[in-house]
Amino acid sequence: MPAERVVRGVRKVGATTLAILQRLGFATRFFAAVVWHSPQAFRRLQLTLREIYFAGVLSLVIILVSGMFVGMVLALQGYDVLNRYGANDSLGILVALSLVRELGPVVAGLLFASRAGSAITAEIGLMKATDQLAAMEMMAVDPLARVVAPRFWGGIVSMPLLAALFSTLGVFGAWLVGVKLIGLDNGAFWGNMQAAVDFREDIVNGFIKSVVFGVIVSLIAVFEGYDAKPTAEGVSSATTRTVVESALTILAADFVLTVFMFRGVGV
Amino acid sequence: MKTAPSPAAATFDTRCANAVELSGVTFGYDRRTILKGIDMTIPRGKVVAIMGGSGCGKTTILRLIGGSLRPRSGRIVVAGQSVPQLDRDGLYALRRRIGMLFQFGALFTDLTVFENVAFPMREHTDLPDEAIRDLVLMKLNAVGLRGAAQLKPAELSGGMGRRVALARAVALDPMLVMYDEPFAGLDPISLGVVGQLIRRMNDALGITSIVVTHDVYESLKIVDHLYFVSEGRIVAGGTPDEVRASSDPFVRQFLDGAPDGPVPFHYAARPLEQEFVRAR
Amino acid sequence: MNRATIDLWVGVFVLIGIGALIFLSLRVGNLLTTSNAPGYRLEARFDNVAGLKPRAPVKAAGVVVGRVERIVLDPQTYEASVTMRIDQGFQFTRDTIASVLTSGLLGEVYIGLDAGGDSQMLADGGRIAKTQSALVIEKLIGQFMLDRASAAPDK
Numbered sequence: 005m006p007a008e009r010v011v012r013g014v015r016k017v018g019a020t021t022l023a024i025l026q027r028l029g030f031a032t033r034f035f036a037a038v039v040w041h042s043p044q045a046f047r048r049l050q051l052t053l054r055e056i057y058f059a060g061v062l063s064l065v066i067i068l069v070s071g072m073f074v075g076m077v078l079a080l081q082g083y084d085v086l087n088r089y090g091a092n093d094s095l096g097i098l099v100a101l102s103l104v105r106e107l108g109p110v111v112a113g114l115l116f117a118s119r120a121g122s123a124i125t126a127e128i129g130l131m132k133a134t135d136q137l138a139a140m141e142m143m144a145v146d147p148l149a150r151v152v153a154p155r156f157w158g159g160i161v162s163m164p165l166l167a168a169l170f171s172t173l174g175v176f177g178a179w180l181v182g183v184k185l186i187g188l189d190n191g192a193f194w195g196n197m198q199a200a201v202d203f204r205e206d207i208v209n210g211f212i213k214s215v216v217f218g219v220i221v222s223l224i225a226v227f228e229g230y231d232a233k234p235t236a237e238g239v240s241s242a243t244t245r246t247v248v249e250s251a252l253t254i255l256a257a258d259f260v261l262t263v264f265m266f267r268g269v270g271v
Numbered sequence: 272m273k274t275a276p277s278p279a280a281a282t283f284d285t286r287c288a289n290a291v292e293l294s295g296v297t298f299g300y301d302r303r304t305i306l307k308g309i310d311m312t313i314p315r316g317k318v319v320a321i322m323g324g325s326g327c328g329k330t331t332i333l334r335l336i337g338g339s340l341r342p343r344s345g346r347i348v349v350a351g352q353s354v355p356q357l358d359r360d361g362l363y364a365l366r367r368r369i370g371m372l373f374q375f376g377a378l379f380t381d382l383t384v385f386e387n388v389a390f391p392m393r394e395h396t397d398l399p400d401e402a403i404r405d406l407v408l409m410k411l412n413a414v415g416l417r418g419a420a421q422l423k424p425a426e427l428s429g430g431m432g433r434r435v436a437l438a439r440a441v442a443l444d445p446m447l448v449m450y451d452e453p454f455a456g457l458d459p460i461s462l463g464v465v466g467q468l469i470r471r472m473n474d475a476l477g478i479t480s481i482v483v484t485h486d487v488y489e490s491l492k493i494v495d496h497l498y499f500v501s502e503g504r505i506v507a508g509g510t511p512d513e514v515r516a517s518s519d520p521f522v523r524q525f526l527d528g529a530p531d532g533p534v535p536f537h538y539a540a541r542p543l544e545q546e547f548v549r550a551r
Numbered sequence: 552m553n554r555a556t557i558d559l560w561v562g563v564f565v566l567i568g569i570g571a572l573i574f575l576s577l578r579v580g581n582l583l584t585t586s587n588a589p590g591y592r593l594e595a596r597f598d599n600v601a602g603l604k605p606r607a608p609v610k611a612a613g614v615v616v617g618r619v620e621r622i623v624l625d626p627q628t629y630e631a632s633v634t635m636r637i638d639q640g641f642q643f644t645r646d647t648i649a650s651v652l653t654s655g656l657l658g659e660v661y662i663g664l665d666a667g668g669d670s671q672m673l674a675d676g677g678r679i680a681k682t683q684s685a686l687v688i689e690k691l692i693g694q695f696m697l698d699r700a701s702a703a704p705d706k
Binding site: 127130131134135136138139141142143144145146150 | 337339362363364366367369371373374375377378379380381390391394395
């Protein structure tokens with residue numbers, strides 16, 4: 005019966021929509037609860053510092069190395085294209101704007117999600133699966149304040165710094181390739197870059213993006229961990245979900261932010 | 272060991288002879304009913320075992336007493352306070368006086384043994400570091416693991432982990448300690464050690480203990496009273512001597528480990544003939 | 552991992568992170584050179600600013616002295632009114648000529664200022680009277696063709 009099949013299909017769409025909405029609602033309440041419990045996490049700064057160590061310091065290597073390579077590739081590819089139009093001197097502009105506006109926040113966000121976000125989810129999920137969160141609650145210690153909030157804020161603090169380091173190393177990598185390897189003029193490289201990159205329009209907006217991505221990744225990571233099914237499969241699928249959801253949300257949010265930020269520039 | 276000052280201490284510890292009282296407690300998720308009217312009194316200073324098969328609602332009883340679940344109906348009174356009516360602060364104040372040992376210990380894997388035991392003290396007291404150090408080493412000494420203070424939980428055997436969790440459960444000198452399957456997965460020696468520790472801690476610190484377990488022989492050695500739970504009800508109970516002498520079919524099945532009896536071997540199903548007639 | 556080690560590493564991380572932000576702001580961006588520096592506004596009107604964009608540099612003798620802030624069309628005169636923000640410390644005479652220029656054949660469009668000999672200086676909100684519009688390459692070619700066409704019969 006085709007009609008029946010259609011009805012069943014529509015019902016499935018409805019059920020999925022409701023499930024997604026319910027989850028979003030739950031995530032929003034969770035977000036509010038984490039923010040509500042944050043003052044306790046700040047009062048004991050040591051807890052948050054520890055999470056900055058795990059989220060930020062341990063992500064340093066991947067961020068620095070990736071940033072450097074991305075910058076070097078950008079310089080090679082950019083030079084190849086710019087050279088055709090005799091605009092070699094604009095290489096610094098191309099690299100700096102790509103990194104500061106887009107690649108820095110976005111790629112650092114993606115790397116951060118897969119390095120630190122997944123680790124946060126796995127850690128919290130494992131604590132849940134082994135009753136550590138329940139044990140904490142039975143000891144009259146709120147896991148939201150003791151476990152979740154410090155990780156959340158550790159991620160938010162780490163992410164903009166990592167994005168800035170990514171962009172910086174990218175510019176450095178591009179300088180290595182462009183100036184040291186290809187032999188472009190050092191003065192033109194930096195001079196044109198400085199003339200074209202604006203502090204408010206480019207640097208500040210890029211920074212805002214990286215803060216937003218930090219909030220997104222941290223929230224998804226702690227939420228998925230806290231919400232994970234308390235089993236081995238539950239934790240592993242929650243970890244996967246963290247990476248996938250973070251990547252999609254970062255890219256979507258990046259589009260929205262870009263529309264608002266760079267509207268009217270160059271148009 | 273009169274240490275670890277707690278602001279809530281004064282409100283408990285007085286008057287009531289029973290540490291925990293449950294009457295007419297029912298509980299369930301959605302359509303599934305798990306507890307169908309539990310009456311239970313746990314006198315102060317005693318070790319009481321709650322026994323039953325897997326999945327019969329034993330752990331649920333502990334969660335109700337600890338306030339992480341709310342009953343559908345019935346009264347739960349711990350140290351004179353009605354648990355379901357407590358607000359968050361009241362509940363947390365009560366929980367500071369309750370220790371709990373989770374199944375498999377639930378030690379914090381990122382902290383050392385020392386820090387695990389120190390955790391409740393650091394969270395709830397303003398004691399200086401030296402005082403905490405002395406207290407923690409005393410607790411660890413009581414469970415015989417002072418030497419393991421700097422190990423990580425992953426480096427401990429199952430029995431040692433259980434003992435550390437025990438030390439953590441009594442860190443703040445609680446008035447009530449709940450044990451969720453303290454014997455699960457232990458070898459006979461560790462099992463005996465943990466059993467003896469439960470008894471010794473109870474008597475030395477003057478606490479009340481509730482042990483949820485399906486290990487009937489170990490329980491008979493250490494407890495003052497046993498309750499048997501099956502399908503959401505208390506089906507039998509008594510002192511260890513009464514239980515040993517009991518002719519109750521459920522208790523007998525539990526003691527003898529018979530595969531069939533009041534707890535059936537077969538999951539509820541249609542009659543066998545009907546099943547095969549249909550299949551053809 | 553003890554507390555002192557964590558503190559040290561987090562300290563190092565935060566410091567180099569902030570260092571990277573400062574590097575981006577100063578070396579890559581132009582925080583010191585313009586945006587933050589105090590300045591004043593000048594206005595100039597052009598028949599055509601083709602290709603000029605907000606934030607384009609304003610240069611005098613090849614030195615960046617400010618930036619284009621706003622470009623609007625005057626509905627009465629159909630001229631483009633360009634507001635520039637000039638850094639404090641650079642003064643221009645009243646007979647300064649503002650031109651819309653292009654760096655190189657395909658480079659960015661900017662405004663060039665050529666100071667004159669007047670003793671009076673332009674103040675905040677002042678208007679540059681003498682301007683030279685952008686060279687539009689199609690028009691140039693068209694002009695060139697016309698000249699050739701009109702010159703040919705004389706030969």
